[in-house]
Amino acid sequence: MKNFKSELLIELQNRGFLKQVSDPDGLDRLIKNNQITGYIGFDLTAPSLHVGSLLQIMLLRWFQKYDNKPLILLGSGTTMIGDPSGKDDTRKMLSEIDIATNKQGILKVFNKFINLDEGKSIIADNKDWLNQINYIDFLRDFGQHFTINRMMSFDSVRLRLEREQPLTFIEFNYMILQAYDFVQLNRIFNCKLQMGGSDQWGNMVNGIELGRRVDSKELFAFTTPLITTSSGTKMGKSVNGAVWLDEDLYSPYDYWQYWRNTEDADVGRFLKFFTDLPLNEIGKLENLKEKELNEAKKILATEVTAMTHGREAAMKASETAKQTFEEGIMSETLPTVKINQIELDKGIGLLNLLVTANLTKTNSDSRRHIESNAVKINDVAITDPRAIIKITNFKNGSSIKLSLGKKKHIIIKINQ
Secondary structure: OOOOOOHHHHHHHHHOOOOEEOOHHHHHHHHHHOOOEEEEEEEOOOOOOEHHHHHHHHHHHHHHHOOOEEEEEEEOOHHHOOOOOOOOOOOOOOOHHHHHHHHHHHHHHHHHHOOOOEOOEEEEEOHHHHOOOOHHHHHHHHHHHOOHHHHOOOHHHHHHHHOOOOOOHHHHOHHHHHHHHHHHHHHHHOOOEEEEEHHHHHHHHHHHHHHHHHHOOOOEEEEEOOOEOOOOOEOOEEOOEEOEOOOOOOOHHHHHHHHHOOOHHHHHHHHHHHOOOOHHHHHHHHOOOHHHHHHHHHHHHHHHHHHHHOHHHHHHHHHHHHHHHHOOOOOOOOOEEEEEHHHHHHOEEHHHHHHHOOOOOOHHHHHHHHHOOOEEEOOEEOOOOOOEEOHHHOOOOOEEEEEEOOOEEEEEEEEO
16 A cells, blocks of 8 residues: 555545555655645446446545546547447447536536535536647647557557457547546646546557647646445446446435445445445444445445435435335335326236336246246245236235345336
8 A cells, every 4th residue: 555645545545445556756756735626537328327336436536535626537538439448349339419418417416416516516517628629730730749659559449459349430539538638627726636537548548648749738637446345236227237327217215226236346446436424333334244234325325325325315215125024014105116096907917017127137037037936926925927916916006016035126107
């Protein structure tokens, strides 16, 4: 471990955020003696960010907590191209309308974690300068500072070529544009630091070198580790798809459950990464054993959900889980799916109902779970894959609880 003197880098190191730092001593001196601006770039490829981006968002949050200015770079320009880093194939090209729509959804996410008031942070969009580029002038002024030999040595390019996977000329230009972004952010906002995941290290080094060559500026970068669970699962994905940070795409209850189901070996690490809890308190929680560790998982789930969706939503999700799992009550705050009464009068197959409720992906998946006794209605196991759910199943009112295993529950309501 590096013996940092600046409070921010000490905090980040103790929480496990730091992997690669371009000039540790120089950056430490800069942060210790100055309020600085640092940025992370986010391409606009989806209508929201998901848990896979949460580490970077938390990094900006800590950056602001220690009185520095976070700069959120929205990549409307680079999204038109696509970053090849960590990708096995060419990214789907998005229209300008799609990108603009995604931009609004992503901005809504940042407002939950970071103070976006003027003077507290900066929001920039690289289309403001990338759309103004004259191609010939750009090649003459900046292209001379990049060699094909060097670019092919970076993992984002090398791994694709080794696997004989296509890498388009458009994608090949991405690293040049990202380096140019850093130069422009330094010129416009005096931004001296770029942060991001370790898969971006090559692009960051290019930006540092370009700033030195064209403007004689000293720029810095550091990366965070790429996060997987102890079992090797990539962060941000669940059985039912991406774990979005937007409550309209992924409910607060499901979000709470995602964190409650954290693997035992990851609890302490995730508390450090994804909550503001003090390190001494986290130390006590990660040392809990067996059943007591479940309490630490509940604290993790509640704290992360409170930050993302608000304390009220987090407590409501926690109480719903308690009623469902510990008290056996059919909570009305569970995720809900409505089925038309006409459809129930005719009858809907249980296989299809599981898919409709988003508990399974396919009918064959549903059949497998039913045959393994994992499917219940109102806590009673249903073992017949041919079962038909009708209006008569709703004996106690207008809803039933459909369960898959011990942790997934959906309320099915009659849409009258």
